Amino acid sequence: MDNLYDLIIVGAGPAGLTASIYASCYHLKHLVTSSNLGGQLQFAPDILNYPGYLHISGKELTNKMADQATQRGGEILLDSVISINTGNLTVDSQDLPGFEVIISSEKKYKARSIIIATGTERKKLNIPGEVEYTAHGVHYCATCEKQDYKGKVCAVIGGANSAVQAAVQLADAAGKVFVIYRGDQLRGDPIWLEQIGQNSKIEVIFNTQVLEILGDGKQVTGLKLKSIKGPESTVLATDRVFIEIGGVPGTALVIPIGVKMDKGGYIIVNDKLATNIEGVFAAGDLVSYGLSIEQISSAVGLGARAAASAFAFLKKENAPTLWGQSQIKR
Numbered sequence: 476m477d478n479l480y481d482l483i484i485v486g487a488g489p490a491g492l493t494a495s496i497y498a499s500c501y502h503l504k505h506l507v508t509s510s511n512l513g514g515q516l517q518f519a520p521d522i523l524n525y526p527g528y529l530h531i532s533g534k535e536l537t538n539k540m541a542d543q544a545t546q547r548g549g550e551i552l553l554d555s556v557i558s559i560n561t562g563n564l565t566v567d568s569q570d571l572p573g574f575e576v577i578i579s580s581e582k583k584y585k586a587r588s589i590i591i592a593t594g595t596e597r598k599k600l601n602i603p604g605e606v607e608y609t610a611h612g613v614h615y616c617a618t619c620e621k622q623d624y625k626g627k628v629c630a631v632i633g634g635a636n637s638a639v640q641a642a643v644q645l646a647d648a649a650g651k652v653f654v655i656y657r658g659d660q661l662r663g664d665p666i667w668l669e670q671i672g673q674n675s676k677i678e679v680i681f682n683t684q685v686l687e688i689l690g691d692g693k694q695v696t697g698l699k700l701k702s703i704k705g706p707e708s709t710v711l712a713t714d715r716v717f718i719e720i721g722g723v724p725g726t727a728l729v730i731p732i733g734v735k736m737d738k739g740g741y742i743i744v745n746d747k748l749a750t751n752i753e754g755v756f757a758a759g760d761l762v763s764y765g766l767s768i769e770q771i772s773s774a775v776g777l778g779a780r781a782a783a784s785a786f787a788f789l790k791k792e793n794a795p796t797l798w799g800q801s802q803i804k805r
Contacts, residue, residue: 478582478583478585479564479566479584479586480504480506480584480585480586480587481498481503481504481505481586481587481588481785481789482498482503482504482505482506482586482587482588482589482590482782482785482789483505483506483507483508483574483576483584483586483588483590484498484505484506484507484508484589484590484592485508485509485556485559485576485589485590485591485592485593485728486507486509486514486590486591486592486593486594486725486759487507487508487509487511487512487513487541487553487592488509488511488514488515488516488592488593488594488759488774489514489516489540489759489771489774489775490592490594490758490759490760490774490775490777490778490781491507491509491514491590491592491758491759492507492537492540492541492543492544492549492778493540493774493775493776493778493779493782494507494590494592494758494778494779494781494782494785495507495544495547495549495551495782496540496543496544496547496549496779496782497778497779497782497783498549498782498786499544499547499548499549500547500795501782501783501786501794501795503782503785503786503789505549505550505586506550506551506552506584506586507544507549507550507551507552508551508552508553508554508556508576508578508584509551509552509553509555509556509593510553510554510555510579512537512541512551512553513533513534513536513537513538513540513541514594515595515596515597515615516533516536516537516771517533517534517537518533518609518610518615519532519616521623522536522771524770524771524772525771525772526772536771552578554578554579554580555578555579556576556577556578556579556728557577557578558576558577558728558731559574559575559576559577559589559728559729559731560575560577560732561573561574561575561732561752562574564585564587566587571587572587572753572754573585573586573587573588574586574587574588574589574732574754574755576589587754587789588754588755588756588785588788588789589754589756590756590757590758590778590781590782590785591726591728591729591734591742591750591755591756591757591758591761592757592758592761592774592778592781593724593725593726593728593759593761594724594725594759594760594761594774595722595723595724595725595760595761595769596722596723596725597615597616597718597721597722598718598720598721598722599718600685600718600720602685602686602687602688603686603687603688604687604688604689604690604695605688605718607688607690608688608690608694608695608716611690611693611694611695612688612690612694612695612714612715612716613688613695613716613718614715614716614717614718615717615718615719616717616719616769617631617640617641617644617645617719624645624648624649624714624715625648625649626648626649626650627649627650627714627715628649628650628651628652628653628712628713628714628715629645629649629651629652629653629713629714629715629716629717630652630653630654630655630698630711630713630715630716630717631645631652631653631654631655631717631719632655632656632685632716632717632718632719632720633656633718633719633720633721634654634656634657634658634660634661634662634663635661635662635663635719635720635721636662636663636664636667637719637720637721638654638656638661638663638719638720639654639661639663639664639667639668639671640663640667641717641719642654642671642677643667643670643671643674643677645715645717646674646676649676649715651676651678652674652676652677652678653677653678653679653680653713654671654677654678654679654680655680655683655685655698655700655711656679656680656681656682656683657682657683657684657703658681658682659681659682660681661679680700680711682702682704683700683701683702683703684701684703685699685700686699686700686701686708687699688716689710694714695714695715695716696712696713696714697710697712697713698710698711698713698716722760722769723740724739724740724741724742724760724761725761726740726741726742726761729742729750729752729755732752732755733751733752734750734751734752734755735750735751737763741761741762741763742757742761742762742763743763744756744757744762744763744766747780747784747787748762748766748777748780748781748784749784749788753788754788756781756784756785756788757781758774758777758778758780758781759774759777759778760773760774762777782794
């Protein structure tokens with residue numbers, strides 16, 4: 476069967492592409508499918524914390540990962556998955572449990588195992604100026620972006636851990652950091668809240684909504700703000716805007732087959748990155764809290780581990796080491 480694979484990897488971000496590279500090393504016939512090559516990685520304008528590169532754009536790193544995956548033997552299909560079904564497959568005259576993956580063209584692919592690596596999507600404000608100035612002063616990850624804000628005025632939008640951590644980090648180099656939050660109390664961990672309170676560079680603006688991101692056609696110049704408690708609006712001049720309001724895990728596909736989630740909607744996995752459904756693994760930012768730190772290096776490591784676990788599931792033996800030692804049957 477041309478459409479029968481050992482493994483189908485759903486998602487083509489850092490976790491999915493790394494899983495593909497390792498699956499090729501393990502000689503697993505596999506398919507990577509996603510409508511969005513690179514996932515959120517491709518939107519990072521300049522990355523400074525990925526090993527091996529002093530700086531590289533997200534799009535360039537995406538292309539390098541994808542090229543490596545295909546040159547190793549991986550097959551990448553740029554199409555969205557609309558459903559995953561469970562059922563038996565006939566393999567070498569045996570009926571074995573497996574999965575059917577249906578893409579948007581309604582073409583069907585079958586596999587003995589699945590890695591879900593659909594990541595998370597950063598929440599957007601969906602306000603005027605946001606799209607226009609993304610990567611031109613508007614960013615979604617303070618730890619990922621080019622740190623060119625020395626002496627600049629920065630605005631962080633949000634009030635939970637990601638926002639307060641971003642504010643503390645930015646204050647190390649920025650001239651001024653505003654935290655803009657629609658609530659009346661920050662919701663970060665005490666250690667971060669303490670640092671916010673002690674840093675004279677950081678000013679928190681509570682009970683305030685951002686109505687619009689302003690610019691000169693090339694770069695961000697400010698924010699149009701409105702107090703929740705009054706009708707008046709004001710303009711805050713700023714050079715950089717960091718939108719830190721969290722992300723949404725891409726787990727909708729696996730809910731129908733019974734994959735368990737935690738209270739935040741992230742996939743629950745064990746130390747092998749296996750879910751509660753036999754043959755289904757998960758890697759990247761959508762795995763349960765504590766395993767991912769929402770960084771490229773974390774996603775890469777989880778992708779490699781998920782591929783090794785898929786190999787072990789399929790072959791009933793541990794995945795080979797990098798130097799190719801033979802393995803003992805489980």
